[in-house]
Amino acid sequence: MATLDAKIPKGPLAEKWTNHKSHINLVSPANKRLIDVIVVGTGLAGASASATLAELGYNVKSFCFQDSPRRAHSIAAQGGINAAKNYQGDGDSTYRLFYDTIKGGDYRSREANVHRLAEVSTNIIDQCVAQGVPFARDYGGLLDNRSFGGVLVSRTFYAKGQTGQQLLLGAYSAMNRQIGRGKIKMYNRHEMMDLVVVDGKARGIITRNLVNGKIERHGAHAVVIASGGYGNVFFLSTNAMGSNVSAGWKIHKKGAHFANPCFTQIHPTCIPVSGDHQSKLTLMSESLRNDGRIWVPKKIEDVKAIREGQLKPTDIAEEDRDYYLERRYPAFGNLVPRDVASRAAKERCDAGFGVNKTGEAVYLDFAAAIIRYGKEQAHVKGLDENDASLVKKLGQEVVRSKYGNLFQMYDKIVDQNPYETPMMIYPAVHYTMGGVWVDYNLMTSIPGCYAIGEANFSDHGANRLGASALMQGLADGYFVLPYTIGDYLADDIRTGPINTDSPEFDAAENAVKSQIEAFITNKGKNSVDYYHKKLGKIMWNKCGMSRNEQGLREAMAEIKALREDFYKNVNVPGQANEFNEQLAKAGRVADFLELGELFAKDALERTESCGGHFREESQTPEGEAMRDDDNFTFVSAWEYKGEPADAVLRKEDLAYEEIEVKTRSYK
């Protein structure tokens, strides 16, 4: 079986992207006017791509299921965005960012893509500042940075705990300018229902207007999928309620390979689950680990007393606390990468040291930081450094200025004041490194169909470092796709407008309509959420933070059975031709029920541990993840063959030319 061709340009790694840009085909400005491009999704990747494509002169049609492009879930990203600017003079460089990202991804990402990402990272910051994105600044008026997990430099740019919001609003503003000029036609509250392939090329999509249920056809010379990740396959995740895999899954069913579906990031610092009613989990930014120390009590009797409410966390003496990350990973301490921090929390909780009623929580404590900052401030202001209450007050002010919105969010949800008592946190599903397989040009296995941002698989390997998702989304959208897509579209300048009256459009539309009809007329006994929650339980228990062969086999069988039951017994109320949230949700859950099985199959086949994928069968004697580079240094790209269980594995071998593949250590 031939390995998949990623079409990586020849030449030295550092020059690949520059050379590639200089040699690919271009479309002349006059001809760009004749070409239509569809972009599905308006998060960082989709919005930035739409705006840039329109600036270049293409006619862009953008689609989002929300009521405005500004609501895409990139808005919720908190911590920051990496860039190799080296403004702090701490020895950062493009190479170091590239190296950290490859290492952080546990040597399962594509070198050439990651190097390109590191190269354009600096342009992103310049571009965003030019757009008026209000990044945090120091008193000298220059940009401030902070540090994130898995790296030893401060390269993260941020805007309090709302960096994603500010970046997305920047990209949205760039889109608005083009919408105002008529170069982007925006379709809000529209869901992509299927991809239309004509003569082997992506030529359009079928959409459903979520307000009136109208099924519409849209033709274009290329289709870009920027629909985000599929973390909601777990039901509970930090994703938005509407986040879904459907766009990616529909193109998978039309021929796009789906890569590494089992690579899911479980984020270590989320607010723990409080009950069965819970509809989503809330992230507490990784940036908190800059100042927060993670611990559980050393003594099991203290744990019991805390759970029963007899002791408060602040009652536990310093020597009775187990700062387990600092203990196990002295070099990186609380700033180890996310996969490592999550597994360490799970290890402590599995051992019985979880600190809330469910036994699934650890402490994230700011007391030390508050005192440290307070003393610093007292010193600067010439006040008494030994006045404990003054120091605490000053320290709290500093912490408030850094993380105020996060602390407020925590307080509102948990009803506890994190300035006074440590936060309780637990890992939760956050990001999916896996996604649609793309080549170096970000084109999927379907000619003319592209995937960018979290929707593709390309840059994060088996684990993503903090503050690199925003970087990738904007890199793809602003600086990569708009150029690489020209290489393909150069052949389309004489094609003319795409005819949507073709048999291919008829067939796709009819398939969509019959699925909707089937849902509406099914009149089963269980709601859509009933199935989604069941699927989530299977995924979390058997495909979650650690996986084993038996569990994965069970998961595959259970998901298949659940899917069959879903089609028989799901109840979708209301009509097709109206605003019908349940109907929209049914379509999304149907796709999750297929993806979930492929996810388990992928995890089953990869018998090594790597990054976010921890196979219990593959660990070191100390319980650390153990990779199997001899047998698994490849991307698993799955080709659709009907049932998810029948998907065929197409490998893309990963060749490391610049970087020596090593065991990842943060000790």
Place this chain on the structure above:
Amino acid sequence: MSSTISSSLARKYAMAISGLFLVVFLFQHFTINLTSVISETLFNQLSHFMGNNPLIQFILQPILIFGVIFHFVMGFVLEIKNRQSRSVKYASNNGAANSTWMSRNMILSGAVVLSFLGLHFYDFWIPEMNYKYVEVLPLNPDRYFEETIHKFESPIRVSLYVISFVFLALHLMHGFASSFQSLGANNKYTRAIKGATTAFAVGIPAGFIFIALFHHLTAF
């Protein structure tokens, strides 16, 4: 430029500027009225000056009348337009949770003040016009004090007068400070402006009420 003049913001400036102008007039009016408590002669002198100086009579008085009419017509126009921007009303609306009664009821307090102005015109301005320009009676620089005192004899009229000034105070408590915000002044002095305008809004109408009660109680 024409669209700028008819814009929502231009109307806002217009309300603010006309309001501030009326505040200045109010202060001037109050100052003269206050002299009626102190010195009958001074009051008569000032009133005679105001009533017969051509600059005041033929330039400032029309401007004032225009200012008053403009302010209330614009106020009513805006109120109607604003009401039209929400044609289905809330079944439950807790305005008190987020704003003051004064700010939400400017149209009511304004209407009360306006109807008082009607009474006030009927009491003072129409007889005055009649005296000077219709019947063209001879100049009498000493008549003002007597005429004024006479109006404060009726307890009903004085009650109406007091109620009206309470509403004027309510109107000013929001309106005076609000006009600074409308004209773009919101900075480190905002708290001071808020304090000063509130003091004015309470103090001046209270002063008018004091004068009315003073004359009412001392008239017998």
Place this chain on the structure above:
Amino acid sequence: MNLTLKIWRQANANVKGKMETYPIENVSPDMSFLEMMDVLNEGLISKGIDPVAFDHDCREGICGMCSMYINGEAHGPDRLVTTCQLHMRKFKDGETITIEPFRANAFPVIKDLAVDRSAFDRIQHAGGFVSVNTSGNTQDANAIPIDKHDADKAFDAATCIGCGACVASCKNASAMLFVSAKVSQYALLPQGKVEATDRVLNMVKQMDEEGFGNCTNTGACEVECPKGISLENIARMNREYLGASLKG
């Protein structure tokens, strides 16, 4: 907790709506308001009643999609939260809760509690941007130092989530707070100053065309804004507009 919910039901934009009453039992105080609505809907579906439509997405207070006028206030009685961050512990057992859509003629009802806020998008199309193309050749991000206080103020203005609570709470259904937040963000930054004149004129023009009411400085918007956007921004817009009008 057991509650009585009075909810606005309206099948679509073209028909009249009315309030309906639904009892709900066993509500946990730890639930968010939207999770309570989920439970209500599950119950309605099982009884064969059309579930209540409402907008929601991120459920962590940042996307701005959730709305709802709860007991006479936008996003309910709590401060600095969106409906998704409002928890049931803020209500009393046995309470009757009135739930209505955000109301303004510029925000027509789509269904039940979901409204169309695309007027906000159109205001942004009119000028909510800096005209800079993606080139990768803009000047270095640190080339223009920006006063930290201005940068912080610009950030505060930029945290607007576009939920429309300001319009919903304003007795005049005015959108000034929303528009002024964007105008302010750019007016405070050197990058945005270049186009400041056209921006404020165009955005205000579009705002007026959308049918929002006029601002009478009641300050309700600032109190109900889940992000605490300050009235200072409206004053700044008033100044900017005055300056821009005089400039022509």
